[in-house]
Amino acid sequence: MRDVIEVHELVKRYGSMTAVDGVSFSVAEGEVVGMLGPNGAGKTTTIEVLEGIRAPTGGQVRVLGHDPARGGRHLKTQVGVVLQSAGIDGALTVAETIALYAGFYRHRRPVAEALAEVDLEECAGRRVAALSGGQRRRVDLALALAARPRVLFLDEPTTGLDPAARRRTWDVIAGLRGQGVAVLLTSHYLEEVQRLADRVVVMHLGRLVAEGPPDRLGGGSELASRITFRRTFTDELPPGPWERLAAAGTTVVLATEDATEAMHALTSWAVDRGVELEGLELRRPSLEDRYLELTEGGHDR
Amino acid sequence: MTSPPADADSMRAAPGAPPASGTSERPRLGLALAPGQVRYQLLLLVRNPLGSFITVVVPLMLLIALDLVTPEMTLQSLGGVPVVQFLTPAMASFAVLNAGFVDVVVGTTVARDQGVLRRLHATPLPTWALLIGRLGASAIVAAGSVLVVLGVGIIFLHAHLASSAIPGLVLSTTVGLLVSFALGVVCSTLVPSTEAALPVAYGLMLPVAFISEVFFPAPGEAAWLRSVAAALPVAPFAHAMESAFAVPPHGMTGGQLGVLLAWGVGAAVVAIFTFRWEPGGLRRQRARARSSLR
Ligand SMILES: Nc1ncnc2c1ncn2[C@@H]1O[C@H](COP(=O)(O)OP(=O)(O)OP(=O)(O)O)[C@@H](O)[C@H]1O
Ligand SMILES: [Mg+2]
Numbered sequence: 001m002r003d004v005i006e007v008h009e010l011v012k013r014y015g016s017m018t019a020v021d022g023v024s025f026s027v028a029e030g031e032v033v034g035m036l037g038p039n040g041a042g043k044t045t046t047i048e049v050l051e052g053i054r055a056p057t058g059g060q061v062r063v064l065g066h067d068p069a070r071g072g073r074h075l076k077t078q079v080g081v082v083l084q085s086a087g088i089d090g091a092l093t094v095a096e097t098i099a100l101y102a103g104f105y106r107h108r109r110p111v112a113e114a115l116a117e118v119d120l121e122e123c124a125g126r127r128v129a130a131l132s133g134g135q136r137r138r139v140d141l142a143l144a145l146a147a148r149p150r151v152l153f154l155d156e157p158t159t160g161l162d163p164a165a166r167r168r169t170w171d172v173i174a175g176l177r178g179q180g181v182a183v184l185l186t187s188h189y190l191e192e193v194q195r196l197a198d199r200v201v202v203m204h205l206g207r208l209v210a211e212g213p214p215d216r217l218g219g220g221s222e223l224a225s226r227i228t229f230r231r232t233f234t235d236e237l238p239p240g241p242w243e244r245l246a247a248a249g250t251t252v253v254l255a256t257e258d259a260t261e262a263m264h265a266l267t268s269w270a271v272d273r274g275v276e277l278e279g280l281e282l283r284r285p286s287l288e289d290r291y292l293e294l295t296e297g298g299h300d301r
Numbered sequence: 302m303t304s305p306p307a308d309a310d311s312m313r314a315a316p317g318a319p320p321a322s323g324t325s326e327r328p329r330l331g332l333a334l335a336p337g338q339v340r341y342q343l344l345l346l347v348r349n350p351l352g353s354f355i356t357v358v359v360p361l362m363l364l365i366a367l368d369l370v371t372p373e374m375t376l377q378s379l380g381g382v383p384v385v386q387f388l389t390p391a392m393a394s395f396a397v398l399n400a401g402f403v404d405v406v407v408g409t410t411v412a413r414d415q416g417v418l419r420r421l422h423a424t425p426l427p428t429w430a431l432l433i434g435r436l437g438a439s440a441i442v443a444a445g446s447v448l449v450v451l452g453v454g455i456i457f458l459h460a461h462l463a464s465s466a467i468p469g470l471v472l473s474t475t476v477g478l479l480v481s482f483a484l485g486v487v488c489s490t491l492v493p494s495t496e497a498a499l500p501v502a503y504g505l506m507l508p509v510a511f512i513s514e515v516f517f518p519a520p521g522e523a524a525w526l527r528s529v530a531a532a533l534p535v536a537p538f539a540h541a542m543e544s545a546f547a548v549p550p551h552g553m554t555g556g557q558l559g560v561l562l563a564w565g566v567g568a569a570v571v572a573i574f575t576f577r578w579e580p581g582g583l584r585r586q587r588a589r590a591r592s593s594l595r
Contacts, residue, residue, distance in 0.1 A: 073328040073331070073427065083416075083420060083423065087417040091344070091345050091349055
């Protein structure tokens with residue numbers, strides 16, 4: 001598959017503050033790439049450079065082979081966006097707003113179809129100002145799709161959506177992927193990224209700290225299972241085939257490559273000592289576990 | 302084989318496929334987007350009529366009030382004509398300044414501050430098509446206000462307009478609107494925030510209007526002030542409007558047209574190069590530009 005979004009050593013500074021610090025990745029046709037990272041990691045900055053809204057300080061970016069800052073109307077015609085922060089006129093109705101934006105494109109989506117995609121048929125005649133936050137977010141998404149874009153930049157497209165609307169949005173995005181649209185998506189919902197993304201990039205403090213499929217992210221501890229329980233006893237844990245991870249309160253988290261042996265060692269030790277391992281659980285590490293590991297410390301610059 | 306409901310859900314018809322590449326790449330003609338922008342701005346106008354209402358009502362009230370306090374006065378400086386002969390075109394020009402300048406500064410700043418321009422900038426809408434939309438709406442408000450002010454002046458206050466003066470009046474209104482609009486767009490780029498828009502717009506426009514004989518004729522004005530006013534864009538416009546009601550009426554002079562065109566063209570060029578889509582004041586913009594050059 002052809003790469004339609006290419007980012008090479010992207011750097012963006014605001015004054016002396018480096019928001020994006022040498023980030024490289026790409027997105028191919030028909031691929032959904034999820035971008036994760038704590039607040040202030042540089043996700044929006046990266047996406048806005050790709051949208052041509054911000055000029056990069058260094059590095060190269062290409063969207064459909066064009067420099068986004070110079071691609072002009074030709075490029076913008078093929079790109080749909082949901083911005084993290086932007087406005088639409090509250091005085092227009094939902095249908096009028098979608099019609100206005102669809103009118104910018106030669107190959108537009110019919111207004112009724114766009115409304116149906118985001119489940120806003122009932123709100124078609126309502127003023128945008130009278131919509132709830134989640135409904136307004138769905139209008140944003142409808143506007144991004146009005147273009148029948150080949151590339152989609154979605155910056156937290158489901159923030160504020162109720163669970164049903166979020167699932168519906170996932171279906172829409174999955175459908176677009178099936179048609180070869182390249183999607184770059186940011187989200188703070190790990191489940192969303194797990195479900196949608198073919199690949200995940202994790203940003204932290206302006207750098208790309210991991211990249212890979214959502215179920216095998218971050219290398220290193222990728223195969224380690226997690227054993228958790230609450231420590232309601234004072235005895236020291238015996239040595240075993242595990243590594244103890246930092247955890248809050250009385251919770252103990254052990255990472256192990258060899259779950260069977262570790263469980264055996266742990267439970268037989270507990271039985272011998274007569275201690276109870278409360279809430280004992282063995283599970284495969286989730287995307288969330290790996291994400292939190294990767295982005296520990298240094299939040300909110 | 303039966304599929305569980307979850308599967309049926311995920312198999313729901315996918316949204317329309319993007320057209321084969323090659324066709325989707327061609328943007329719509331920029332010119333074709335302009336009528337939609339005019340319609341959009343008019344819709345906003347109809348939905349928020351208060352702003353344009355003030356544009357009409359304030360000059361109208363001033364016309365009636367100023368005429369009431371000086372009913373019998375005649376104006377030596379205009380060849381002994383009744384004061385309403387001066388006030389009617391003067392208030393019409395004030396209405397044009399409101400519609401073309403003040404409303405544009407405020408409207409553009411609000412749209413920019415709310416991120417509406419930012420969102421539009423992510424689409425293939427060209428800057429000039431957006432501006433044509435705003436200009437269209439301003440022109441309609443300006444034309445409406447001028448008609449109302451002239452109508453009230455002529456019908457109720459007995460101002461006299463010779464039919465031979467009408468083409469000159471139309472030309473003056475048009476030129477005045479275009480110049481005001483271009484200056485309004487430039488001015489909006491200097492305004493840091495929504496709250497500052499109205500004070501900045503009126504703060505610039507009113508003092509110039511005062512020395513430009515928009516509210517009262519000032520035959521005793523100092524010569525230097527008179528020449529300053531004549532070089533600014535308001536006086537040539539207001540005087541051209543007022544001369545349509547003079548006895549005998551005459552049109553815009555070449556000198557007035559020259560000054561207005563110079564301002565208009567200059568402002569249009571500056572507007573094209575300085576137009577901003579991103580919210581925030583000029584200082585923040587500069588800092589941003591500097592950082593992106595580094
Ligand atoms: N216009 C700006 N001027 C100065 N600094 C900025 C500007 N925009 C963003 N920043 C800074 O750049 C850093 C990255 O911001 P960015 O918006 O890209 O983060 P993000 O990953 O999108 O965060 P979030 O998850 O909260 O949306 C932040 O520290 C932010 O304060
Ligand atoms: Mg962000």
